[in-house]
Amino acid sequence: MIDDDDWEVDIMNCEKCETALDPAETYEHGGRTLCEDCYIELKAVVKTCDPWAVHTAKGFKGGQPILTPVQERIMDLLRREGPITAEEACGKLKITESEFHNHFASLRHMELARGFNKDGESRYTLFGE
Ligand SMILES: [Zn+2]
Structure with missing residues (x-):
């Protein structure tokens, strides 16, 4: 059934x-x-x-931040030669000034680097220095 x-x-x-x-x-x-x-x-x-x-x-808060290759090179340059001017950075990294400013804005946002003014000139260095 x-x-x-x-x-x-x-x-x-x-x-x-x-x-x-x-x-x-x-x-x-x-x-x-x-x-x-x-x-x-x-x-x-x-x-x-x-x-x-x-x-x-x-990536933005402590730990190992994720950087683009250009940001890595900027950080490298700051570690070895900072503080530097945007002009010096552009010359060594072969990037335009607006590129530098864009990348640097991200680094500053991640609190890895910072800019400051010395003798009327903008300089860039590691955040903790
Ligand atoms: Zn299924």
């Missing part, structure tokens, strides 16, 4: 991969009914996004 109607009602398919689902093992995600595999997959996407956001935010 098989009741066809009841059997039909119980069949569900994963809304993502279309796999037939066991009604006892369905997962809800964003209003969709999913199989375990798709549910885990979607959860994993959310999880891998989060640490990256945290990682990026950390």
